[in-house]
Amino acid sequence: MASVPQSEVDVLIVGAGPAGLMLALWLSRLGVVARIIDKRTAKVFSGQADGFQARTLEILDSFGIGEQVWKEANQMFEVSFWNPNPSGRIQRNSRVPNNVAELSRFTESVLHQGRMEKFFLEGIAASYPHPTSPAHQIKVERMVIPTSLSIDEAKVDDEDAYPLTVTVQHLTEEEATPTQRLSNLSDGLFRSNLTDDDVPQMIEQSSARNDKREEIIKAKYVAGCDGAHSWTRKTLGKDFEMRGEMTDFIWGVLDIVPITDFPDIRNRCMIHSASSGSLMIIPRENKMVRLYIQLTEVSAGGGRIDRSRITQEAIFKAAQKIISPYKLDYHYCDWWTAYQIGQRVGDKFSKLGRVFLAGASPDAVHTHSPKAGQGMNVSMQDTYNLGWKLGLVCKKILRREVLSTYEFERKQIAKELIAFDHKFSRLFSGRPAKDIMDETGVSMEEFSNAFNMSHMVRIATIRAPCEMGRTNHPSQFTSGIGVNYKPSALVSKPAEHRIVKTNLEVEADQNAAHDRAQSTLYLAKNCIPGMRFPSFQVIAHSGAQHWQLHHKMPSDGRFRLVVFSGDISQASRQNLVNDLGSWLSTDLLPKYPSITLSPGSEPHAGTMKFTPDRSPSIIDVLLIHTARRSDIEMLRDLHEVYHPFDPKLGWDYDKVFVDEESYHHGNGRAYEGYGVDPEEGALVIVRPDGYVGLVTSVEKKGWNEVAKWFRGVLRTI
Amino acid sequence: MASVPQSEVDVLIVGAGPAGLMLALWLSRLGVVARIIDKRTAKVFSGQADGFQARTLEILDSFGIGEQVWKEANQMFEVSFWNPNPSGRIQRNSRVPNNVAELSRFTESVLHQGRMEKFFLEGIAASYPHPTSPAHQIKVERMVIPTSLSIDEAKVDDEDAYPLTVTVQHLTEEEATPTQRLSNLSDGLFRSNLTDDDVPQMIEQSSARNDKREEIIKAKYVAGCDGAHSWTRKTLGKDFEMRGEMTDFIWGVLDIVPITDFPDIRNRCMIHSASSGSLMIIPRENKMVRLYIQLTEVSAGGGRIDRSRITQEAIFKAAQKIISPYKLDYHYCDWWTAYQIGQRVGDKFSKLGRVFLAGASPDAVHTHSPKAGQGMNVSMQDTYNLGWKLGLVCKKILRREVLSTYEFERKQIAKELIAFDHKFSRLFSGRPAKDIMDETGVSMEEFSNAFNMSHMVRIATIRAPCEMGRTNHPSQFTSGIGVNYKPSALVSKPAEHRIVKTNLEVEADQNAAHDRAQSTLYLAKNCIPGMRFPSFQVIAHSGAQHWQLHHKMPSDGRFRLVVFSGDISQASRQNLVNDLGSWLSTDLLPKYPSITLSPGSEPHAGTMKFTPDRSPSIIDVLLIHTARRSDIEMLRDLHEVYHPFDPKLGWDYDKVFVDEESYHHGNGRAYEGYGVDPEEGALVIVRPDGYVGLVTSVEKKGWNEVAKWFRGVLRTI
Incomplete structure (x- = not known):
């Protein structure tokens, strides 16, 4: 085996579903040397996930691919x-x-996962618009399966080392096709959690071939986005069980x-x-409709059930019964499938700060029932959280210790999701009511309340977001906008926030620098540290x-300092904002590196015919x-920094x-929207993923908080 | 030459600029057998036209390609x-x-013509989303030049005949490259009206080759969209001179x-x-700016001027002088170019109802100065008017005599444009004022008034469109929304409209059937027959x-009957609308053919995995x-017709x-917008190009007008 090819890569992504593709998109925009492999022959063409949260659409839009989804989706x-x-x-x-x-x-929308994956691939290609594309251009490599992963623990703290060694096999087309498809057996259950894991068999088969094509990849980081029956998770061992x-x-x-x-x-x-179970209707694009149908006649009854009884016909008959007397x-x-309801989550999302897990498919790092339309969204948001951190660490811009915030932030969300889903799915599958007041079953009122509860939280989040930021708000967050990360180097809450500490917060505090910056919430009432910066x-x-x-x-990797200056036609405000400009351009910005922007991250990718010779600061001032x-x-x-x-x-x-x-589009009333008093102003730091890091004063006393915040996050030059 | 290949085609389009591509897009959506040839090696990549009127964006959006322009444009x-x-x-x-x-x-936007051409090509490809695409799929054939055109006049009234014979030559890459580029001479003047016609030379060169590749195309129709120095126009002879x-x-x-x-x-x-001429600034996409710069030092002085004096440097220096003391x-x-201001228009837009001319480039069928941003727009709107007529005649749905409305409608617009441009460009190039009140030059006030005049018309068009419909409104229409076609079989104005007849109207009346339908304007005050149906x-x-x-x-080729029914929760209105439904489905719709819809005309082209076996009526009821x-x-x-x-x-x-x-997007107040009283209701016929054909009553008396209108336009089955 002396001739096994070997190569080095900053990041190896295992799995090209929505989570893996989101990560690849980030890394392509940041110009990181990365590869993404997938064991299957092609992307998903139908079925699977289909729900898009408002927050997911905002994220996709930040990469320039949200409008297409928005246009095609129902x-x-x-x-x-x-x-x-x-x-x-x-x-x-x-x-x-x-x-x-x-x-x-944006509002909640539905489009099948295959279209989404197509837009991801186009978004990745748009990161390299120039004819002279770099050699490390990221492209999905299909029919490639990892077979071993080892970590050289002595090297995990050496930022120039490649401590991970992954062996991969290149599969034949037959090997990469799911066995269920080959054997013509109940095709719909492919990728369902009712289906056994076929990965070990794939590895065994391909390894046994005389003409097998093996390759060794040395990597700084590995991201396991390999969804169903995650090989990466299993390889990491017992600590990573769900x-x-x-x-x-x-x-x-x-x-x-x-x-x-x-x-x-x-x-x-x-x-x-009344007696045939429940049905959820999700109207979709292109005259299609998705039906979620409770199969009352095939209970799991404690063990795994006989899959042969779950057929397209059986599911359809169940739907007909529920919707009767309508035809x-x-x-x-x-497409069709079936699944068993359950909620599971892993305790660990990363190993040694070098291997990371993401995604929500049946056996990734969190798993739950699909009806709340959360899985694909939370998966993509996992790697949206991870991508910029990994990318900026590889580019030596971000402090490596910030990587620990990935598990800290996303495990919190996974647990909130699981709790929400636990309640929601049981309500939905509960014994049905004969009428609204029947207390022996789930009453319509109770169910409707649960549905509205998640709405109530959303309403509360908007109406009194400042209040929400202070409380440990409930986990229902079907729009994705409710996500509120806890304090860390990346999220400065005000001092009183940390009086009642959760375990996670204590842990975060231990990791944090002692002179952590503190937010002054009232200055921008609707910009909550830990929540996404809204758009007006x-x-x-x-x-x-x-x-x-x-x-x-x-999403171009830059931090944003948003300066709410108030009325700068007043001499004092204009002086203040220009003094701030001087301070930024002499004291703050020169400390930190510049970043090469991908042409693809510009709004009009690829139409400029020359590459500007500029490397703007990692901190973008608006x-x-x-x-x-x-x-x-x-x-x-105005000072030139603006x-x-x-x-x-x-x-x-x-x-x-x-x-x-x-002129023709109304008044955005942005100050009102962000909750900023024009007489007072504010400074807001927004992370590269759009979450608020710090809210402080536009006056001199706030500048120090800004300096402290960036000191805890960025490497100086 | 016995082996010259020969083939048949319904429509041959000469020229793949915006006008030709718009026509190709229409024909691709209608599934017509057509070819489009262009003498150049590639599409435009920079410069040329760049302004998009609101109406053009509406049209592009009706083909599903408007949003991309809107997103990228400034x-x-x-x-x-x-x-x-x-x-x-x-x-x-x-x-x-x-x-x-x-x-x-939409509002006025700027994006370079090359991007537009790319979106057209994508839009044409989207007409054929299925793997099993038809053999006649339209693709631009480049480096192909027509060398002769003959018309068999005996056959022009035979709808199954191919009375046109066009010989074309396939060029080599060198032949297809403009001589100015090859000779490295003042590249910027390529395609300018200061440049000589190189087509005769191209034909001569390519015909002299021993290995020349000639082809004969028999066509039912030819559309000359060959812009600069239109070969098609010149070939048609003296009658077609500008x-x-x-x-x-x-x-x-x-x-x-x-x-x-x-x-x-x-x-x-x-x-x-004050003394260096005028400058117009057009901010564009991607940090680019277009400058229109008056060259006061190189007057044409009666004859053609010395092109060698017009260089990029000379133009730039002139701009610096005008904008001084700013740097x-x-x-x-x-990109750069120069042009001589002039306004010319041809008298004839078609020959024998078989050859049609369109477009606004220096020597097509209308030509004028570019600063009002009209050229590309009016060109595309020429073929947007022609495309559905030609396509539906080829499909034997539309009466062949309707084709005469192309020249009738578009010559009117060309003449209005020329008149507007005549005034606008002279004002702009006039001797400049030393100050606002200086009467020796063009005062700022006069100029600003002229600019606002075109606005005033637009305002009037909206505020009192019914009134506008009655008057012969001025020709300023820089938004494109002001276009108001005169009465014809396709545009039914009310009786009083024809009391004062223009020559064109008399001509139109002569062509028209005696029992032409008549509109009742007050029923839908803002739906003016001859103007585009607005959107709310x-x-x-x-x-x-x-x-x-x-x-x-x-834009899928269908006529629309828009039923404004009022409040159908009232029994009488519900009965009326259902009686109308019965009448439509038994008396009107069965008379006329169905149409195969291109999957590309659906909003979500290509995502449906089967071709529905449906051929809806040519009349779409909303x-x-x-x-x-x-x-x-x-x-x-509601009746099933709905x-x-x-x-x-x-x-x-x-x-x-x-x-x-x-729910979250305000109230469209559509009845108010369309000017319909809910107590009264209305029926509006909208042509496949979105222009209002007829406004009449939703009561029985209106049904007869509807029947008459379609009788004058469509062939029965």
């Missing part, structure tokens, strides 16, 4: 609740909004173009039948175009003022914005 | 006027909005990333200097999603009601809409 606006009437016939009980207004500019429980509930899933007289087929519906038929079925419309000082502020904060646009001449009145000069590109006109009425 | 919201102060130094005189609110959901005049004014154009301290560089600016420099120039937000009856009504009217959504069950309460059944797809849930508040 946006769900309304939920209907159906329940049996006293004579047992289902009837519409109520209709409620599916989303909360003003939570995000904990939790399975239920007896079995549910089927059908993606069909329905032919039905059921009146609410284009609404999201929760149907509890249900179909000509076209896009602002007006470009030059050109007068209206922008969602998020559109000026793309100014939002409240003076009248016509009262301020940007180049004359319009940096580049010898090839001239001044940058894209960093100063006004909170005022737009 | 949207212009503000115009600054700069003029010399008493001491001769330029100063900002005023800032005004660049667009009129509520005219369209008429008009040239001026002495020479202007240069620079596309640069500017390095300047001029404060309004990201605004659209009109700068009149102007650049590192990157994307409505709510999908099923699913509650908000839609721009335009999104439910894609219902907009004002009842409360919850008071109407669509399948139960939710047609398909054995594979079930009922169509996408044809009934409500005018009410959306």
